[in-house]
Amino acid sequence: MFENFTQRQITTSEAVINLRHAGDGPPVLLLHGHPQTHVMWHRVAPRLAQTYTVVCADLRGYGDSSKPPTTPDHEPYSKRAMARDQVEVMRTLGFERFAVVGHDRGGRCAYRMALDHPDQIAALSVLDILPTAEHFRRADMSFAMGYWHWFFLAQPYDLPERLISGDPDAFYLRRGKHMFDEAALAEYRRCFTDPATIHAMCEDYRAGAGIDMRLDESDQKAGRRIACPVQALWGLKGPIDRWYDVCEVWRGWANDVEGRGIDCGHYLAEEAPEETLAALEPFLAKAFERISL
Template sequence: MFETFTHHRIETSEATINLRMGGNGPPVLLLHGHPQTHVMWHKVAPALAERYTIVCADLRGYGDSSKPPTTEDHAPYSKRAMARDQVEAMQALGFERFAVVGHDRGGRCAYRMALDHPERIVALSILDIIPTGEHFRRTDMAFAMGYWHWFFLAQPHPLPERLIAADPDAFYLRRGRSLFDDAALAEYRRCFTDPQTIHAMCEDYRAGATIDMSLDEEDRRAGRRIACPVQALWGRKNGLDRWYDVLAVWRDWAGHVEGHAIDCGHYLAEEAPEETLAALQPFLAGAFARE
């Protein structure tokens, strides 16, 4: 995987970010979800690198990026802090403006980046999420049952960490192992069996239920909106559109929103890489053409 990409470790002001970079052309940052690493893009990144400079980064707390100490308010694992890391990493690589594609938790970092650093973001593609604050604000029994892990992982330390550490595979691979290539699965397992990573990922969800939700609510009440074009893609089999009108939710947050469902589950880039690429390519091309 990533044979033509170079490996980098970027020291930012708050964390060390592990990433791979390859290709030529306008810069595009790819951010992974939970409990994965940058490796989740292995089926998509090489094709995108034919037209773009692709940066696949591990979020702080995940993969081989550093795991900063946390605080009582969980701010070190807020998406605002994660977004700062990635903006600084891209700047260190020489990219002042770039597009960002984020899946799952990486998508939450990506839209926070677009809100906090609008001057940096050319375009934003979001895979299989709506804003964190919208989830919590609209919570009902169906959401609570379907997204039970949000509430479990956000419980105080050390209960979730101890339960997960007893059998990480049973928790992290509960959707099935066949969704992932063997090499990618081995990489995920190498990382999510590390107690420090387990703790950091719990902190990510604790931040989601506290500071991230509060920041989203502040922005919603203030009418802050994402300035760049937004693409929302989601897996039809995962059921996000059973609970929400996905595009309508994102149109409350941005002026230019497009997108559609892809016939797969939650892991779009790994379950349906060709369809994901077919959606990303024209969206990115159009965004950079307007630059």
């Protein structure tokens, strides 16, 4: 995996971010979901690197990135804090403006980055998510049953940590592991069996149910919208397709929105890499045609 990619750790003002990068061309940052690492892009990143400079980074708290101490309001694990890390990473690599593609929790960091740092984000693609506030505001019994882990992981320290640590595989791989490459799965296991990572991932969800939700609500009240082109992709076999008009929800947050469902479950880049690339490549090409980096 990741042949011809360079692995590097970059120290930002708040964290140390682990990443791999390769390619030459307009910059594209790829951000992973829970409970994965940047390795989730192994079927997509090499192809994108034929056209773009591709950066695959571990979010703070995940993989081999650092796990900063938390605070009572969980701000160090807010998507705003994660976004600050990634903007600094890209600047260190020489990129003041770039496209970002985020899956799951990485998508939440990505859209927060687009809201907080509009001058840096040229295009945004979000995979299998809606804005955090939209999920919580629209929550009903179906959502609570399907997304019960949101409420479990957000419980106060250290109940979730202790229960997960008893059998991390049973919790993190409950959706099944058949869609994951064996080498990728080994990497995920190496990381999600680390107690520090388990705690950091719980902090991510505690932040989601608190400060992230409040930031989303504040932006909506202020009329702040995502300025760059937005692409929403989602799995047709997952609950998002059944519960929401995905593009219509994102149009409440951005003026330029396109997207479609892909015939797979939640893990688009690993379950359906060719279909995911077939959607991503024209979107990125069109976005970079509009701007001069």
